[in-house]
Amino acid sequence: xxxxVRSTPGVDRANGATLTAEGVAKSYHPRGGRSxxxxxxxxxxxxxxxxxxxxxxxxxxxxxLLRCLxxxxxxxxxxxxFDGETVSKVPxxxxxxxxxYGRSLFPWLSVERNVMAGLPGVRSGEGRRRAREAxxxxxxxxxxxxxxxxxxxxxxxxxxxxxxxATRPRCLLMDEPFASVDALTRESLEELTLRLAGELxxxxxxxxxxxxxxxxxxxxxxxxxxxxxxxxxxxxIELPKPRDEVATRAMGRFQHYRAEIHAMIRNPEGAAGGAA
Amino acid sequence: xxxxxxxxxxxxxxxxxxxxxxxxxxxxTSAVKGLAGLVVxxxxxxxxxxxxxxxxxAVPSTAATLTALRxxxxxxxxxxxxxxxxxxxxxxxxxxxxxxxxxxxxxGLSRWADAATREVVDFLRPIPSVAFVPxxxxxxxxxxxxxxxxxxxxxxxPIVFNTRYGVQDVDPKLVESGQSLHYSDWxxxxxxxxxxxxxAILTGLRTASAIALILTVSAETLAVPEGLGNVISQxxxxxxxxxxxxxxVITGFLGVVMNMAIATVRTRLVPWSTRAGDREV
Amino acid sequence: MTVGRGSVxxxxxxxxxxxxxxxxxxxxxxxxxxxxxxxYLPPMSDAVGAAWDMVTGPQLKADILPSxxxxxxxxxxxxxxxxxxxxVIGYGRLHEWVRPTxxxxxxxxxxxxxxxxxxxxxxxxxxxxxxxxxxxxxxVFVNTEDAARSVDERLIETARAYGRxxxxxxxxxxxxxxxxxxxxxxxxxTSVSLLAMVVSEFFLATSGLGYQLQYDARGYDVxxxxxxxxxxxxxxxxxxxxxxxxxxxxxxxxxxxxxxxx
Numbered sequence: 001x002x003x004x005v006r007s008t009p010g011v012d013r014a015n016g017a018t019l020t021a022e023g024v025a026k027s028y029h030p031r032g033g034r035s036x037x038x039x040x041x042x043x044x045x046x047x048x049x050x051x052x053x054x055x056x057x058x059x060x061x062x063x064x065l066l067r068c069l070x071x072x073x074x075x076x077x078x079x080x081x082f083d084g085e086t087v088s089k090v091p092x093x094x095x096x097x098x099x100x101y102g103r104s105l106f107p108w109l110s111v112e113r114n115v116m117a118g119l120p121g122v123r124s125g126e127g128r129r130r131a132r133e134a135x136x137x138x139x140x141x142x143x144x145x146x147x148x149x150x151x152x153x154x155x156x157x158x159x160x161x162x163x164x165x166a167t168r169p170r171c172l173l174m175d176e177p178f179a180s181v182d183a184l185t186r187e188s189l190e191e192l193t194l195r196l197a198g199e200l201x202x203x204x205x206x207x208x209x210x211x212x213x214x215x216x217x218x219x220x221x222x223x224x225x226x227x228x229x230x231x232x233x234x235x236x237i238e239l240p241k242p243r244d245e246v247a248t249r250a251m252g253r254f255q256h257y258r259a260e261i262h263a264m265i266r267n268p269e270g271a272a273g274g275a276a
Numbered sequence: 277x278x279x280x281x282x283x284x285x286x287x288x289x290x291x292x293x294x295x296x297x298x299x300x301x302x303x304x305t306s307a308v309k310g311l312a313g314l315v316v317x318x319x320x321x322x323x324x325x326x327x328x329x330x331x332x333x334a335v336p337s338t339a340a341t342l343t344a345l346r347x348x349x350x351x352x353x354x355x356x357x358x359x360x361x362x363x364x365x366x367x368x369x370x371x372x373x374x375x376x377x378x379x380x381x382x383x384g385l386s387r388w389a390d391a392a393t394r395e396v397v398d399f400l401r402p403i404p405s406v407a408f409v410p411x412x413x414x415x416x417x418x419x420x421x422x423x424x425x426x427x428x429x430x431x432x433x434p435i436v437f438n439t440r441y442g443v444q445d446v447d448p449k450l451v452e453s454g455q456s457l458h459y460s461d462w463x464x465x466x467x468x469x470x471x472x473x474x475x476a477i478l479t480g481l482r483t484a485s486a487i488a489l490i491l492t493v494s495a496e497t498l499a500v501p502e503g504l505g506n507v508i509s510q511x512x513x514x515x516x517x518x519x520x521x522x523x524x525v526i527t528g529f530l531g532v533v534m535n536m537a538i539a540t541v542r543t544r545l546v547p548w549s550t551r552a553g554d555r556e557v
Numbered sequence: 558m559t560v561g562r563g564s565v566x567x568x569x570x571x572x573x574x575x576x577x578x579x580x581x582x583x584x585x586x587x588x589x590x591x592x593x594x595x596x597y598l599p600p601m602s603d604a605v606g607a608a609w610d611m612v613t614g615p616q617l618k619a620d621i622l623p624s625x626x627x628x629x630x631x632x633x634x635x636x637x638x639x640x641x642x643x644x645v646i647g648y649g650r651l652h653e654w655v656r657p658t659x660x661x662x663x664x665x666x667x668x669x670x671x672x673x674x675x676x677x678x679x680x681x682x683x684x685x686x687x688x689x690x691x692x693x694x695x696x697v698f699v700n701t702e703d704a705a706r707s708v709d710e711r712l713i714e715t716a717r718a719y720g721r722x723x724x725x726x727x728x729x730x731x732x733x734x735x736x737x738x739x740x741x742x743x744x745x746x747t748s749v750s751l752l753a754m755v756v757s758e759f760f761l762a763t764s765g766l767g768y769q770l771q772y773d774a775r776g777y778d779v780x781x782x783x784x785x786x787x788x789x790x791x792x793x794x795x796x797x798x799x800x801x802x803x804x805x806x807x808x809x810x811x812x813x814x815x816x817x818x819x
Contacts, residue, residue, distance in 0.1 A: 072455055089455070096456035103449035104456075107548035108471055117467075118457040149548060163457075306653045313654035314661075334677040396578065409668075410774060410782065414597040486664065494668035498759070505669055512672045520673055524665060531664020532657060 015201035016049035017093060017170035023078035024068055025228075026061070038064045040228030041078065046171075046203050051194075053206045053214035056224030057265050062207045065229065066175050069205065070096055082171070091171075095164035099176040101156040105148040105163075111135070112144035115162045134162040137199075138192060154185035158192070165196055172197070174206045178213065187245045190217060194243060211265070215257045216243055223264050232264055336518040344518035345525060353507065354519075358526055360503040364420060364492045365485075368427025372484055376432040377477070380439025384473070385465060390440070397436075409491075413499050423495045423503075430491045431484040438480025442473030475542070475549035482538045489531055599780040607784030616769070624754055624766040625792060627682060631689025632750035636743050639694045640732070643701025643739065648731045652706060663699075667692045667753050672760045680761035685754075692753035693746040700742030704735035737811050740804055747800050751793050 026039040038061040046052050054062050067073040069080050071087045071094075080087040082094065090096070095118070098104045105114050115131040116122075122130065135141050138158040148156050157177060164172060174193075178186040194217060197204050208214050214221050215237055223232045237257060239248055248254060322338050324330045336344070348354030383390045408429050416422035446469050454464040496505025504523045511520035542549075583601055590600025611621065646655060671688050678684045708731050716726050758767025766785060773781035 070456070072452060090458055092458055098449065098452070098456075100449055103447050104453040106450065106453070106468070106471075108546065120458070147548060306656075309653040310655075310657035313656070314658050316654075317658045331677055410770065410786070413774070414779070414782075415595065489664060490666040490668075494666045497666070497668045497672070505666070508669045509672055512676055517673070517676070524669065524673065527666075527669065528661035528664050532660045535660055535664075 015170055016047075016203035017083045017091075018048050018081075019046040019069060019094075019171055019203065019205065020044075020081045021065075021069060021078065022081070024065065024075045024080060025077035026064055026068055026073070027076050027228075037228040039068070039075070040225075040230045042224070042229060042231055043078075044222055044231055044234065046205050049201055049203055050220065051197055051204045051206070051218045052220045052222060053208055053218040054222050054224060055208060055211055055214045055261065055265065056229060057226055058209065060224050060227050061229045062209075062224060063175055065224075066173055066205070066207045070094065070173050072096075093167075093170040095167060095169035095172050097157075097160050097164050097172065097174045097177045099179050101153065101160045101177075101180070102148070105156060105159055107147065107149055109147075110144065111140075111146050111148060111151070111159050114148065114159055115166050118163050118167050130166055131162070134166040135159075137165065137196065138162045152185075153181045154189065157181060157185075157189060161189075161192070161196070165200060165202075168200065169202050171203045171205070174204065174208075176208055177206075179209065186213075191245065193217065198242075211258060211261050212249065215239075215254060215261070216245070216248060221257070221261060223261055235261065334517060336521050340518040341521045341525065344516075344522040348507075348519060348522050354504075354523060354526065357502065357504050357507045357523065358530075360420075361489075361492050361496065361505070361527075362530070364423040364427065364495075364503065365488050368424045368492065369431055369485060369488045371424065371428045372431035372435055372488070373481070375428070376435030376480075376484075377439055379432075380436040380477075380480075381443060381470075383436065384440040384443025385469070409494060409498060412495070418499045418501065420500070420502075423492055423500055426495050427488045427491045431488045434483035434487065435477075435480045438476050438483070439473065442476025442480075443469055445476065446472040475546045478538065478542045478546065482535065482542075485534050485538060486531065489527070489534065493527055597779055599783055603780040604783035604787055607780045608787045609784075611769070611784060611788060620764050620766055620769055621788065623682070623764065624758065627686050627757075627765075628689055628750050628754040631686045631753065632693045632746060634686070635690040635693025635750065636697045636739075636746055638690065639697030639742065639746070640701050640735070640739050642694075643698045643703075644705050644727060644732050644735060647702035647705025647735070648708070648727060650706075652702065663695055668756050668759075671753075671756050675757070675761050685757040685762075685765075688757040689750050689753040693750045696745040696749060697739055697742035700738040701735045704738035705731050708734050737808060740808055744800055744804070747796050748793060751789065751796065755789065 021042050021044050024039060024042045025037070027035050027037040029035045042065060044052075054065065056062050064073070068075040069087070071080070071090045074088075082091045085091075106117060109117065112128065112131050112135070115134050116124075116127045119127045119130060132141065132144060135144060138161050140155055140158050140162075143151065143155065143159075148159060151159070157180075160177075177193075178189050181189065190213060193204070206214065206217060218237050221235045221237060223235065224230070225232050235257065239251065239253060318338055321330070325332060325335055325337060345354070383393065408426060412422050412426045412429070416425055450468050450472055451464055454468045459467065492503065493505035493508075496503035497509045498505075500506055504527050507523040508520050508527075511517065511523065586598075587601040590598050590603065611617070646652065667688065674688055674691075675684055678687070712730060712734070713726060716730055721730075754765075755767035755770060758765035759771050762768040766789065770782060770785045770789075773779075773785060
């Protein structure tokens with residue numbers, strides 16, 4: 001099994017953090033109703049510098065899982081470890097990008113200040129420099145003084161990504177980040193994400209319902225079952241890098257992965273078991 | 277092949293400059309229309325008066341009202357009366373804010389405190405504020421103190437409720453954003469909740485301000501020897517209707533100005549809030 | 558809110574707490590009154606006695622019932638006019654034209670213009686009903702106008718596509734669409750109407766509950782004054798309860814849609 005070669009030589013692989021889920025389970029107890037088990041038992045490992053996607057049928061708890069992994073929510077059972085340490089709140093070198101960019105950017109701050117919002121304790125001069133640098137990396141260097149609500153959806157998501165990378169995270173979690181933008185913008189943002197991961201070397205965990213997107217972006221795809229969810233299969237994606245929106249998606253192997261994952265999601269009981 | 281960020285840049289070239297010019301134009305058209313409407317209303321008033329639908333003896337003409345207005349403001353007692361009303365209004369509103377804002381925050385931030393006080397608050401709330409006038413009168417007698425306390429009692433409620441609502445209604449996604457940026461709970465309150473609640477707080481202040489004006493003038497009509505309300509009732513009983521109407525005009529004018537002032541503050545301070553924040557609680 | 562072991566519903570608990578709070582307040586009042594804390598605060602029992610006398614005596618027919626009748630009449634007239642004006646001005650996009658005038662008129666306290674109105678138009682029952690209607694008009698109008706302005710365009714377009722004329726749209730579409738907001742305004746108008754009723758009887762009156770109130774106040778008959786206030790409170794409570802029933806009937810469709818019917 002050939003390992004994927006990164007296009008940018010010399011990227012510090014040690015920059016990426018590891019994120020491990022060990023038997024993570026989550027159930028809810030709504031008042032007066034029966035308890036709902038969103039996550040059954042999920043175990044996997046996100047290795048340093050790796051790009052892993054989580055896919056699964058609607059309602060299988062992908063987003064809940066991501067929130068458990070990030071520390072926003074405490075799992076009912078099991079443990080989450082970030083570089084070996086148990087996660088109790090969002091780890092300092094982890095960043096998150098949400099789907100609802102309109103609601104996660106602070107509307108009262110300019111774009112630049114939004115990007116700076118994640119840089120605590122950094123002197124404002126230094127902070128502004130880093131913010132501008134981040135905005136440039138995501139491709140919108142001239143919009144620092146605008147406000148989020150003045151920008152299009154795709155640009156707002158870029159701002160959210162700038163905010164996420166400004167702190168030079170070692171791990172990036174993304175929760176269906178491109179579900180709310182149009183197709184062309186989505187492709188552009190997918191490429192941006194891959195480029196950033198390559199240049200900055202962080203590990204990435206992407207939750208998405210878009211199977212094509214998962215295959216396109218990742219080194220590995222984890223397929224989740226229905227609720228209560230568990231990992232059905234971990235599928236290594238052996239496609240050449242750098243990935244290209246047109247060429248990669250046209251490859252036979254791409255179609256093969258797509259068919260395989262589709263089948264698994266449509267018929268989760270028939271899938272072969274096995275954790276990552 | 278993929279869309280570049282620069283294309284999006286072109287599409288949004290200079291959004292701020294063009295929208296500001298459009299906003300000014302919109303505002304100007306609005307003002308003109310409003311003024312026109314006002315003129316029409318005054319014209320209607322005059323017409324009804326000439327036709328004696330509004331009894332000519334008891335209702336002054338526009339000209340008489342304007343004369344009384346001018347006489348009262350320059351050298352008459354309207355100016356000092358207005359001053360008194362404004363003083364009572366400001367003092368009452370200020371006190372109401374001083375008490376109401378922290379209380380509203382506390383109730384918004386602490387679920388426990390909110391639940392514990394729910395009953396009492398829901399009981400007192402539906403009582404219309406002006407109903408407290410006789411009570412205040414009985415206990416505090418005539419004068420400024422009674423006026424200010426009355427305003428305090430009436431104006432504190434919208435401030436408390438809207439502040440509480442504003443804090444409780446902060447978009448949880450914003451809070452989550454703060455958590456993802458590693459903010460402590462206190463930082464989230466300070467940098468997110470308080471700011472996000474501002475539009476609702478301003479709405480509360482606007483309601484409180486209107487109530488405060490109504491209460492001051494009401495109290496003055498009944499039991500305070502100074503102020504616009506007093507001028508209205510005195511002039512009405514002595515038959516100098518033009519003076520009474522002049523004072524009424526000033527009262528209404530104050531109301532309009534206050535409303536516009538707070539609306540402007542709102543637009544300046546929180547340009548990012550949508551109409552959703554306008555809901556009055 | 559979970560309550561220990563029992564299965565007490567929060568609803569019931571609230572009601573009990575409310576009653577308990579009420580009883581406690583009344584007890585405090587009695588104690589404070591008897592203790593003579595203030596010469597202006599009579600013991601509760603005296604106030605209740607005065608109220609009882611008013612309700613069982615000739616004052617019921619002479620003062621109380623006519624006052625309540627005027628309040629109801631003014632309320633209904635004000636609400637109807639408010640809704641009508643709200644729909645016409647809101648849908649007709651006349652908002653900007655009338656806004657400063659309305660802001661101006663809204664800021665005038667009823668207490669201030671009541672005497673003026675009473676002097677202008679002879680101080681009789683009709684004028685008082687007019688004052689009450691004027692006060693009740695505002696909350697309903699403001700809410701209705703707001704709702705009429707924000708009626709979903711698509712509903713209107715659909716109606717036009719089916720060939721409906723303007724008057725149909727106005728009265729059979731926009732009107733009902735504004736009902737929830739209008740009713741919310743009417744609720745406020747209910748308490749305002751009581752207030753306006755009292756205020757309208759403060760000046761140039763010879764009978765009525767409000768007249769009684771200020772008459773007692775002038776004579777420092779504090780027991781009578783508080784008795785009148787008690788009666789007002791009860792009337793208010795009854796009107797509020799009746800309004801709830803009315804709301805449920807009128808807004809059946811809306812509450813069902815929102816899942817609020819029980």
